[in-house]
Amino acid sequence: FAVTQVPEVIEKALHRAGCTVEEIDWLVLHQANQRILDAVAERLGIPQEKVISNVGQCGNTSAASIPLALATPIQQGHIQPGDLIATAGFGAGLTWGAALFRWQ
Structure with a gap:
């Protein structure tokens, strides 16, 4: 579910903001597991060095x-x-959402 819906919701947020995937400096997803983080980044074409992950340290x-x-x-x-920064959360009850913001 997350691997298909999260890239889609991020792309919709980018479209509404007039931005492209190439403009994303950092991708920060709900830290459910590394497999999901890797799969979403791959579907969006975002290199791993732009994906923030602490799931290995924090779970x-x-x-x-x-x-x-x-x-x-x-x-x-x-x-x-x-x-x-592109963020997306997902969880129980098949809920999901995304937000884009510029760090100040």
Whole structure:
């Protein structure tokens, strides 16, 4: 489910924002498992170095997974002002959503 729906919802968000996949600096997904992160990035054509993952260190932290995944690269200075960040969450009950934002 996530592997098919998440790329689609990210593409819809990009279209509505007038952006392209190539403009994404960072992809941050709900940290359910690494297989899903890899498959979504591959379907979107986003290189692995742009995918933020902490699932190996933290596991699936439920609703907190996207902000927790962002914390370390922000603290380490990898995420810079103006970077376009694509996020998507998904979960129980077949719910999903995406958001794009520029880091300030």
